[in-house]
Structure formats: C-alpha cells, structure tokens
Amino acid sequence: MPTTALALLNRPSAQAPEHKPGGFAFKLVDPAGQYLSVLDLGVTRGDGIFETISVGDGAPQALEPHLRRFARSAAALGMPEPDLDAWRTAILAVISELDPAPEAWVKTVMTRGIEGDSRPSGWAYASVSGDFTAARTEGIRVVTLDRGYRHDVERTSPWLLTGAKTLSYAVNRSVLREAARRNADDVIFVSSDGYVLEGPTSTVLYRRGDRLLTPGTGLGILEGTTQGSLFELAARRGMRTGFELLTPAELETADAIWLVSSVRHAAPIRELDGTPRPVDAELTTAMNDHLANRVS
Structure with a gap:
C-alpha cells in the first residue's frame, strides 16, 4: 500500500455542474x-x-469541525458551498488507501476552477506524517x-479574508x-x-496557573480546531479555559506557551x-x- 493517495472530486459543490456528467463522486488517481x-x-x-486534517491510526481527527470551517471559508x-458529503467520502477513501501508520494527514483543496467556468476544482490528498517528536518534546x-x-481588521475590513483558510499563503511561507x-x-x-494573534499555521495557547487560554475571538484569526480539542482536555483536568486579548509583554508572563496545529499537534515554546x-x-x-487518540 502507498504512503500517499489522491482523490479528484467530480462535483466539489452541489451548487455547480459535474466535471463528468453522470460520473462517480470522486476518482482515485496516481498522486x-x-x-x-x-x-x-x-x-x-x-x-x-483548504483544510489539513490529522489522521490517527487510520481515523480522521476533528473531521466535522474541519469540514464546517471549510464551508465557512x-x-x-x-x-x-462545498458538498460536505462528497468531501467526507473522498477523505475517508484516500485514508483507506494509505499504508497503516500511527499518524497521517489529509489536505482538502477547492479552487474557483478555470476562469470563465462555473465548476470549482477539488481534491483530497493524503500522506503519512513526518516525525514531530522533537518539536513536541x-x-x-x-x-x-x-x-x-490592526487586531480589529475582521470587523473593519472583512474583505481582507483574515479569518478564512485560503490558498494565498505567500506571506505565511515568507515569515517562516x-x-x-x-x-x-x-x-x-x-x-x-x-496584540497577539496566531502562528502562520497554528494557534497560540498558553497557561496561567489552572487556566488554559488563547487569544480572543474576532481578531481575524482562524478558529482553531486543535485548540477546541485541547480546551475539552483542559476541562476534563479541572482547568478553566477562555479567550483573552493580550499583548506580547503579557504573553511573556504566562507559565507556559504552545503553538498547536492539526498535524504537528502541541509544540511547547522553549524560546x-x-x-x-x-x-x-x-x-x-x-x-x-x-490529540493522538481523539476520534472526533
């Protein structure tokens, strides 16, 4: 079995025509x-x-939150509007094509398609993950x-799409x-x-005593699916969770800080x-x- 897999969607959105009339919902092809x-x-x-969804022991993690964010973007x-049933089926199909592995990921991409054509392009690509042990430990x-x-750009200038997960990643790559x-x-x-916002591909999380916090909502940053899962963990451990508007100087006073994301998971900041x-x-x-064992 392979370490990568690719599915091309025939009709990424039910609101648009199929690429191949009467064809299957998706086709597995050579990556x-x-x-x-x-x-x-x-x-x-x-x-x-796009969205990137982590896979643990063959099961997609936080699949529904990722699909909802895909639709919001x-x-x-x-x-x-993405046909989430078609996307969900394609995601599961590419995962099933992979070699068994403790960790993998799936990237879903939908573009506006060819200029002048009303049909969006869409695909789901799966791959076995690399080793993030050093970053996590x-x-x-x-x-x-x-x-x-400004921190209020989402309210003042929504056309800048700061809260959407788009393919325009040149800045996010340049900052790395x-x-x-x-x-x-x-x-x-x-x-x-x-004010503190987010990482280029991650959410900021920090601890103050028994509180696990993240920068406030409405800041033009992505809703963190991984952060949501970790808030659930914190609640089970008896920790309080919440959102906070804070400056870098205030972040420096935190007891511990992490960057959290779907594939790398929780990476503590040591410097x-x-x-x-x-x-x-x-x-x-x-x-x-x-995060390795979550099933939703």
Whole structure:
C-alpha cells in the first residue's frame, strides 16, 4: 500500500455542474500524475480554500469541525458551498488507501476552477506524517512578527479574508523564512496595534496557573480546531479555559506557551524572541496523547 493517495472530486459543490456528467463522486488517481489546468484560478490567483486534517491510526481527527470551517471559508470567498458529503467520502477513501501508520494527514483543496467556468476544482490528498517528536518534546524557538493589520481588521475590513483558510499563503511561507534567518523555528503574529494573534499555521495557547487560554475571538484569526480539542482536555483536568486579548509583554508572563496545529499537534515554546521559556512537560505530554487518540 502507498504512503500517499489522491482523490479528484467530480462535483466539489452541489451548487455547480459535474466535471463528468453522470460520473462517480470522486476518482482515485496516481498522486504523481498531472491533473490541474494552468488556467485554474487556484494556480494563477491563489483563489481557493483548504483544510489539513490529522489522521490517527487510520481515523480522521476533528473531521466535522474541519469540514464546517471549510464551508465557512468558501462562504467568505463567495465560492459555491462545498458538498460536505462528497468531501467526507473522498477523505475517508484516500485514508483507506494509505499504508497503516500511527499518524497521517489529509489536505482538502477547492479552487474557483478555470476562469470563465462555473465548476470549482477539488481534491483530497493524503500522506503519512513526518516525525514531530522533537518539536513536541524538546520544544520550538519562536519569534514575534508584525502582521501589518490592526487586531480589529475582521470587523473593519472583512474583505481582507483574515479569518478564512485560503490558498494565498505567500506571506505565511515568507515569515517562516524570516524566522529561520533569526535562528527560530516558527512565528507568532502580532497586530500592528500590539496584540497577539496566531502562528502562520497554528494557534497560540498558553497557561496561567489552572487556566488554559488563547487569544480572543474576532481578531481575524482562524478558529482553531486543535485548540477546541485541547480546551475539552483542559476541562476534563479541572482547568478553566477562555479567550483573552493580550499583548506580547503579557504573553511573556504566562507559565507556559504552545503553538498547536492539526498535524504537528502541541509544540511547547522553549524560546520566545531569544529568551528561554519554561516548558510544561507533563501538560504537553497529556495534550499530545489526547490529540493522538481523539476520534472526533
């Protein structure tokens, strides 16, 4: 069995025509093949949406929250509504094609399609995961970088799509290159008016005593599916959870800080802007065990 798999959706949205009338909902194809038109707006304009879903022992994790966020991103971009039943079936199909592995992931992508055509393009790509042991146990070095937007950009300028998971990832990739230039592994974005936001591919989580917190809602940041799962864990451990608008200086006073995401899971921050940080090893282990074994 392979370590990657790919499904092309025939009708990514029930609101749009099929690519092949009367065809199957999706087709499993060789991941090394060539299927995307050079005129596809996902290629020429980055006009599309995506989700990355972790897979533990063959089961997709937080699948429904990811699908709901996928649909919200499509609505924000004015794209046809994804046919979530078709996407769900394709996701399960590509997972079943993979070699058995403790960890894998599936990326779902829907673009606006070829310019002038009303049919969106869509595919689900699955792969066995890499080894994130070092990031989860030893921790990561992080720098803060100005995102260039005020913290209330979601309210003042919704057309900037700051709360949608789009294919326009040039900035998110460039900040990681900047982090590497600063001898760091990752980034926490800060708003132009001085508030903590999120990582380029992750959510900020931090502990103060018995409280597990994350930056407030309405900040033009993605709703964290992994953060939601970890809030459930915290509640079971008797911890309080919540959202908080905070500055980088206030973040520095936290007892422990993590960047959490679907595939890497919980990575404790061991250095922030060059300053060593304490790592809560016990809670980190509990977080990653919880994320590895969740079934919803």
